[in-house]
Amino acid sequence: MNVRCQLASCFPERGLNGRLGGVGLPDSVASRPFPGSSGRVFLVFLRLGLTSFGGPVAHLGYFRTEFVERRGWLSDRAYADLVALCQFLPGPASSQVGMAIGLQRAGILGMLAAWAGFTLPSAMLLFAFALGIGASGDLSQAGWVLGLKAAAVAVVAHAVLAMARSLTPDARRATIAVAVMVLVLLVPGPLAMLGAMIAAGIAGLLFLARTAHTGAPARTEDRFPVRLHRGVSIGCLIAFALLLVTLPILATATGDAALSLFDLFYRAGSFVFGGGHVVLPLLQAETVQTGLVEPGAFLAGYGAAQAVPGPLFTFSAFLGAVTTSGPSGALGASIALVAIFLPSALLIIGVLPLWNRLRRAPRVQRALKGVNAGVVGLLAAALYDPVFTEGVTGPHSLVIVAVAFVALTAWKAPAWAVVLGAAGLGALLL
Numbered sequence: 001m002n003v004r005c006q007l008a009s010c011f012p013e014r015g016l017n018g019r020l021g022g023v024g025l026p027d028s029v030a031s032r033p034f035p036g037s038s039g040r041v042f043l044v045f046l047r048l049g050l051t052s053f054g055g056p057v058a059h060l061g062y063f064r065t066e067f068v069e070r071r072g073w074l075s076d077r078a079y080a081d082l083v084a085l086c087q088f089l090p091g092p093a094s095s096q097v098g099m100a101i102g103l104q105r106a107g108i109l110g111m112l113a114a115w116a117g118f119t120l121p122s123a124m125l126l127f128a129f130a131l132g133i134g135a136s137g138d139l140s141q142a143g144w145v146l147g148l149k150a151a152a153v154a155v156v157a158h159a160v161l162a163m164a165r166s167l168t169p170d171a172r173r174a175t176i177a178v179a180v181m182v183l184v185l186l187v188p189g190p191l192a193m194l195g196a197m198i199a200a201g202i203a204g205l206l207f208l209a210r211t212a213h214t215g216a217p218a219r220t221e222d223r224f225p226v227r228l229h230r231g232v233s234i235g236c237l238i239a240f241a242l243l244l245v246t247l248p249i250l251a252t253a254t255g256d257a258a259l260s261l262f263d264l265f266y267r268a269g270s271f272v273f274g275g276g277h278v279v280l281p282l283l284q285a286e287t288v289q290t291g292l293v294e295p296g297a298f299l300a301g302y303g304a305a306q307a308v309p310g311p312l313f314t315f316s317a318f319l320g321a322v323t324t325s326g327p328s329g330a331l332g333a334s335i336a337l338v339a340i341f342l343p344s345a346l347l348i349i350g351v352l353p354l355w356n357r358l359r360r361a362p363r364v365q366r367a368l369k370g371v372n373a374g375v376v377g378l379l380a381a382a383l384y385d386p387v388f389t390e391g392v393t394g395p396h397s398l399v400i401v402a403v404a405f406v407a408l409t410a411w412k413a414p415a416w417a418v419v420l421g422a423a424g425l426g427a428l429l430l
Helices: 002-010 037-051 056-070 076-088 093-131 143-167 171-186 190-210 230-254 257-271 276-287 295-305 312-321 329-358 362-391 395-409 415-429
Strands: none
Touching: 037 056, 037 093, 037 415, 056 076, 056 093, 056 143, 056 362, 056 415, 076 093, 076 143, 076 190, 076 329, 076 362, 093 295, 093 312, 093 329, 143 171, 143 362, 143 395, 143 415, 171 190, 171 362, 190 362, 230 257, 230 329, 257 276, 257 312, 257 329, 276 295, 276 312, 295 312, 312 329, 395 415
């Protein structure tokens, strides 16, 4: 059974029979737990980092298509549990989901590979824009960019429908999903989002517990095991707290500009829930209002950030590169980029093993069913605003959405091909 589980982990596309194309796997391959998995993780996330446009909600749609449907690395239930956890942690939720998948597939090296593959393409593009700021002009209304936004509508719609079939199969969970969607749409903001998810968990605990059958028990494929020593997880949580407390003290005491820059972006990554656009007001207050970044440069960089794939938190690389005092250029970009994502990495390593044990408890499982229904509602709300409102600007963009949706659902086209096709259609039609 152990060998079969390892084979399923390493070669999920082949199933549990341990056979590749009808031929038994060699013993040398079967004896290795993750043969080349960190390299595979990097290449998979690199493709996502090059093609995942549309913001954090769209990224979750791309991830589900790649890892649940195409590769079978985890089930819909395990994926929803992971998304729910990352919604409760500070930092960029989509990047945290990617880090967690990399950590589960190939340990800490896999987590770093996932982060690098998904993050570096947009970070490098924004750094290049910082070097020649203003040379590219405003790309936000370019036809190919509008086509990419339309593709994001199709990707998110596909993910919402598929997750709704799996996670809201009965009236009570469907009601929880709709209630979360209504609350998030009518009361926008990260605090309302967090409150809606907490309420969904409470509703699952109270109301789903009263039903005679709230769903099948957790299956083997619904698990999300993480191989980490407990001391490593505890050490990362301690490091997260120590850095949060000591960095401001050390930066003030030493007056070191590099340390101050690291502290600024570390706090931004530690205090923002919801990620994405939510971090922008904090970054604007910490950089523009303090004179660290010119207002015009901030706005130009923000416009460029809308036209690149990957997480919006890579905007930090641009800001670090254009600082008016202290380290700038490549050094400033590197400091800002690492600092803003470091809290997420430490929290994922520290919390994920505990989460995997906690989610097996019966009461937690009932609450999670409510939270998972809430995730569907949350994604449905985001499908309307900002994904649909930004992606559908007229009949031509709606045509692109329809073509992309059919390609994803009926023709089972890979998301990256749909994205590239939508960009081409956008360049022709928009």
